[in-house]
Structures are given as C-alpha cells and as structure tokens.
Amino acid sequence: MKVKKERARENFQALLEAAGTLFRRHGIDAVSVSRIGQTAGLSHGKLHGKFESKEDLAADALSYTIHTVNCFIADGAGAAAPSLSGQLDHFLSLEHRDDPASGCAMTALASEVGRMGPEVSERFAEGFTELVDIFQESMSGGSGDTEDRGTAMTLVAALIGSVSVARAVAKGDPKLSEDLLRHARRVLGDLAE
Known part of the structure; x- marks a missing residue:
C-alpha cells in the first residue's frame, strides 16, 4: 500500500510539473x-477523477509552479549567496525572458489568469504575495514596515510587467526588449535600495 501511495504522489507531481511547463x-x-x-507519462485513466475541471488542474499547477520558482528566487536564483541584486539580475535577464516554460508563471500567465475563475486568481494572488514576502525580506531584512511592503508589492508588479512586455516585443523589436530589461533593472534596483 505504501508503494502505491508513493507512486500516486509521484504521478500527481509529474502532472503538476507537466501542466506548469506547458501552461507557461x-x-x-x-x-x-x-x-x-501524455507529457507527464500518464494514461487517461490515471487522470480521471483527479480534478473536477481543467481550471482545477490549472489552479493546482499554478500554485505548484509559482511556489517552486519563488523558492528558487528566495534561494538567490542559483547564486552562491541570496541577494536582492542577484534576484533582480535573474528576474530581468534575457535567459528568463527567453524561457517562459521554466521561468516565473506569473510573468507568463498574468493576463490569462485575469480571465479565469476565482480559484485560479486566488492561487495567483497567493503566489504574488509569497513573492512580495521574498522581496520584502531581501530589501528590509523582514521588517513589517508598511512602506517596505508597498515598495515590495510595486517592485514585484513591475518585475512581472517588465518581463511580460519584454517577451511581447522581443520578436518584433529585440533592441526595445533588451533596453526595457536593462532600464527596469536600473530603476527597480534604485527603488529597492
């Protein structure tokens, strides 16, 4: 029985990972x-009954994906030592812009989530709040100051918007896209100081 439960957990995680990647x-x-x-390697029978609707799957996949990426950002985005500068460098990089399938789900799906139901929106809000917490901690050492909270919310919203727009214009005007990321990095770095 224990093996069966472990296998079910692995299948569920594979499903969330596949959905998160494909959705992004x-x-x-x-x-x-x-x-x-198919991407998760699961038959239709193994999918049956796990979710009431595609939107339920989207909500769970969004939560899983956002949390996974947020943890990566909180840990310093692959840097030896977590820092606000490193987090901003990663978020506003060409690599992040060019790889939505493994990057921040909020930058890839913000406008689409706005057209979905309340459960998906709630999961997005939870992920947004988690990312705000991460940046607030990086900026202020965890102070509960409402001004720091407001700055962190603005910073995260600007990061999501900057990457989303940089992706949207990259094929039509690559220079504009690169300029946007570079200027966003400078301005948001100043805001976070």
Missing part, C-alpha cells in the same frame, strides 16, 4: 488535459 510555454487555454497527461 503555450498558455492555459491552448493546452489540453490529454496533452498534459
């Missing part, structure tokens, strides 16, 4: 549940 790469509406199952 193609958008929630563009990906079918059967494609997610």
Whole structure:
C-alpha cells in the first residue's frame, strides 16, 4: 500500500510539473488535459477523477509552479549567496525572458489568469504575495514596515510587467526588449535600495 501511495504522489507531481511547463510555454487555454497527461507519462485513466475541471488542474499547477520558482528566487536564483541584486539580475535577464516554460508563471500567465475563475486568481494572488514576502525580506531584512511592503508589492508588479512586455516585443523589436530589461533593472534596483 505504501508503494502505491508513493507512486500516486509521484504521478500527481509529474502532472503538476507537466501542466506548469506547458501552461507557461503555450498558455492555459491552448493546452489540453490529454496533452498534459501524455507529457507527464500518464494514461487517461490515471487522470480521471483527479480534478473536477481543467481550471482545477490549472489552479493546482499554478500554485505548484509559482511556489517552486519563488523558492528558487528566495534561494538567490542559483547564486552562491541570496541577494536582492542577484534576484533582480535573474528576474530581468534575457535567459528568463527567453524561457517562459521554466521561468516565473506569473510573468507568463498574468493576463490569462485575469480571465479565469476565482480559484485560479486566488492561487495567483497567493503566489504574488509569497513573492512580495521574498522581496520584502531581501530589501528590509523582514521588517513589517508598511512602506517596505508597498515598495515590495510595486517592485514585484513591475518585475512581472517588465518581463511580460519584454517577451511581447522581443520578436518584433529585440533592441526595445533588451533596453526595457536593462532600464527596469536600473530603476527597480534604485527603488529597492
């Protein structure tokens, strides 16, 4: 019985990872549940009954993906020592811009989430709040100051918007996209000081 439960947990995690990657790469509406199952290596029978709807799957996948990426950012985005500067460098990098499938789900899906139901929106809000907490901690050492909180919220919203717009214009005007990321890095770095 223990092996069966472990296998079910592994299947569930594979499903969330596949959904998160496919949703970030193609958008929630563009990906079918059967494609997610195939990517996760699961049969239709193993998918049946796990979620009431695709939107339920999207909510769980969004939570899982946002939390996973937020943990990576909190740990310093791969840097030896976590720092606000390193977090900003990662978030506003060309690598992050060019790889939505493994980057921040909020930058890839913000506008689409706004058209979905309350559960998906709630999960996005939870992830946004978690990322605000991470940046507030990096900026102020965890002070509960409301001014620091407001600055952190503005910073995170500006990061999400900057990457989203940089992605949107990258194919049509690569220089504009790169300039946007570079200027956002400078301005947001100043804001966070």
